[in-house]
Amino acid sequence: xxxxxxxxxxxxxxxxxxxxxxxxxxxxxxxxxxxxxxxxxxxxxxxxxxxxxxxxxxxxxxxxxxxxxxxxxxxxxxxxxxxxxxxxxxxxxxxxxxxxxxxxxxxxxxxxxxxxxxxxxxxxxxxxxxxxxxxxxxxxxxxxxxxxxxxxxxxxxxxxxxxxxxxxxxxxxxxxxxxxxxxxxxxxxxxxxxxxxxxxxxx
Numbered sequence: 001x002x003x004x005x006x007x008x009x010x011x012x013x014x015x016x017x018x019x020x021x022x023x024x025x026x027x028x029x030x031x032x033x034x035x036x037x038x039x040x041x042x043x044x045x046x047x048x049x050x051x052x053x054x055x056x057x058x059x060x061x062x063x064x065x066x067x068x069x070x071x072x073x074x075x076x077x078x079x080x081x082x083x084x085x086x087x088x089x090x091x092x093x094x095x096x097x098x099x100x101x102x103x104x105x106x107x108x109x110x111x112x113x114x115x116x117x118x119x120x121x122x123x124x125x126x127x128x129x130x131x132x133x134x135x136x137x138x139x140x141x142x143x144x145x146x147x148x149x150x151x152x153x154x155x156x157x158x159x160x161x162x163x164x165x166x167x168x169x170x171x172x173x174x175x176x177x178x179x180x181x182x183x184x185x186x187x188x189x190x191x192x193x194x195x196x197x198x199x200x201x202x203x
Contacts (some may be wrong), residue, residue, distance in 0.1 A: 005037050012041045018053055021063040024151070030124055034058025035060070040149055043158020053155060060145070060151040064116075066124040068143045075130025109142050116146025 011019040023038040042056035079128050112134070115125040 004010075008033060008037050009041050012038065012045060013160070016045075017059040019054055020056060020059040021066075024060045024063030025067035025070075025125055028064045028126065029070045030127065035064070035122075035151070036154060039154035040158035042124055044161070046155065047159040053159065057152040057155040059078070060155065061147045064147040064151065065140070068147075069140070071126035072130040072134075072139055073137070074131060075127035077130075077161055078109035079127060084119075085168075109138060109172040110143040112139060113146040116143065119198075122146075122150070126191075 008019075008023060013022065020038055020042045023033045026033045027035045027038070038055070039060050042060065043053070045051045046053040046056045112125060112129055115121045126139075127145070135192060186191055
């Protein structure tokens with residue numbers, strides 16, 4: 001991990017806005033390049049005068065948006081097909097997906113916006129939005145709005161802490177682990193309940 005962080009720093013140093021754009025695109029396309037590192041380093045280099053604060057943040061926001069489009073279209077194109085075909089092996093039925101789509105129609109805007117402010121979840125939220133066939137323009141709007149505060153807050157933090165950004169990244173580790181653990185517990189609980197319901201139905 002330390003080598004990856006150093007490599008990301010080197011990319012931002014060498015390629016500036018393009019590196020920020022591509023790293024943030026990758027993160028939103030479900031490739032785990034942490035945005036915390038990208039934007040903190042971008043903020044640091046804007047503090048040194050090598051980058052402009054506004055454009056560093058803008059490159060991050062646009063990269064996040066484009067990466068989210070890729071994940072959204074992957075979910076929309078292949079997600080439902082895969083779940084319909086293989087979902088029964090994890091106790092997901094087509095009816096469950098239909099219900100999820102209805103829920104997303106009602107609450108997808110809020111889910112898309114607020115998820116952009118949460119570590120871990122923000123990386124993967126575009127896929128279920130695509131599977132649920134959320135309106136693309138609504139998805140784009142709420143993704144864009146949700147990315148702005150996260151991206152610029154990290155950029156500003158990078159300006160403040162400068163080359164101490166490694167220490168700041170450590171503060172994101174615990175929340176990320178807690179959220180990941182909560183998601184695993186929720187998924188496990190849901191699976192066990194569905195399995196019990198199916199066994200009771202057969203019995």
